[in-house]
Amino acid sequence: MTVQSWLEAALADAEARGLADLRPLLRSLAEATALLRRADWNEDAERGGQRSAAAARQRRPGTSGDGQR
């Protein structure tokens, strides 16, 4: 589900449960979720691999920092 549809459903649920105080927290969480979903490490089923070539290189073994304890 999109962040917007998630937020609408969550706000309605919070309202129905008498938790109106949750609404600002849900809106803040929605912003954070949107940021998370835009991140360049997320894989892309259409193109294959990460959205970002840099993130893809970081995932491959032997790159800087990989394999350290």
Place this chain on the structure above:
Amino acid sequence: MDNADLPAVSIGELATRIRSGRVSAADATEACLEKIARDNPGLNAFITVLADEARAQARQSDQELSAGRDRGPLHGVPVSLKDLIDVRGVPTTAASRVRGGHVASRDATVVTRLREAGAVLIGKCNLHEFAFGTTSEDSAFGPVRNPIDPSRSAGGSSGGSAAAVATGMAFASIGTDTGGSIRIPAAACGCVGLKPSYGEIPCDGVVPLSRSLDHVGPLARSVDDAWLVYHAIAGTPAVAPLAMRDRTAPSSLRLGLAEPYFCEVLDEEVRSAFEAERARLERAGARIVHVEVPHAHEIASIYLHIQLPEASAYHASVLERRPGDYTRSVRLRLELGRYVLAEDYLRALEGREVLRREVDAALEGCDALLLPTLPIPAPRLGASAVALGGRNEPVRGLMLRLTQLFDLTGHPAVTLPCSRTASLMPCGFQLVGRRDQTTGLLEIARACENR
């Protein structure tokens, strides 16, 4: 014998005095109990004071030492515990009405190790309810107050532990750190706080907040003291005191300073205090190298999507049966976690791996990372936002901003006191070491400590 300074001496000094006969473990314990009787009513650092048990343990310590059985530098030293940590026969309240009537049936592993090291367990410290906060003001037992300014928070969630150590009500305390809950209050109260590497210190017998982020560690008044307590709870108490090891010289250190993100949003007094520490270290010969954590602006989002659902999963059944027994703000955040979708939790786990590799990479060219611990001095009790850089910023996000990354990545991190801010409030600077090299980090910390 004049032991008027007893509550303020180091663990090492106390150990010396006990073995020279200048003071007994019973004297040290009584000094702490007197300090608690005097200071705790105003600070609310303790939920349970184990006076009778502590006196009995202290007598036993003195008898053992007289008989030649020396358990090491913590033998006879009064230590407190965050009230998330089980002590056999004693309630673990988690500062919550939810835990009313609970009594621990066995010691947490860290408690067993402290007993083996001869420590005297002086009491259970107040905290933010279920460790789910950064100010220690949402507690079924009332807020913990900052020893420097009681109108301010002691930080959290291990606020009681920090206040106890800072004031001499205990010589050290054991806290927990999931987003910064050892380092935040340690910085707010002016003491040392160590979050070891993830998984190093057993968490069994400790009430969880977020299992993939939870750490257990010491708060103390010096790096030397933190070293001794860390090794006791790590199960290696026989290690030599830090002062007896070959000294790391500041001039041998390369410290990585990540200014993007980590030095962008700082109270001006905190910025001045941190810059003064940086300058001091440079004068001592340390070299500052500039590093980056490229995905730093995603830290908070990643942290939220892991910590919230992990905490909510633990509390789900109680949340449904007894929601009113939580403090309001903790209840709301637990409810919030139940809305996080599994796909976003998985995205956050991937993001955590990205951050872990980036911190590893940042550490490649240096001995430790250097950054502030808290972007603001301890906030006033009841404040949900503070003015910073012309904006009203939520307190919670600010308090977590510079610490939560290393709970995500598992790197060891220690906060040390800076010189006070212009308003005379404590603040701290952090050093972060390579994963699974907590010992090395503490050696570096001792070299950097402003003593």
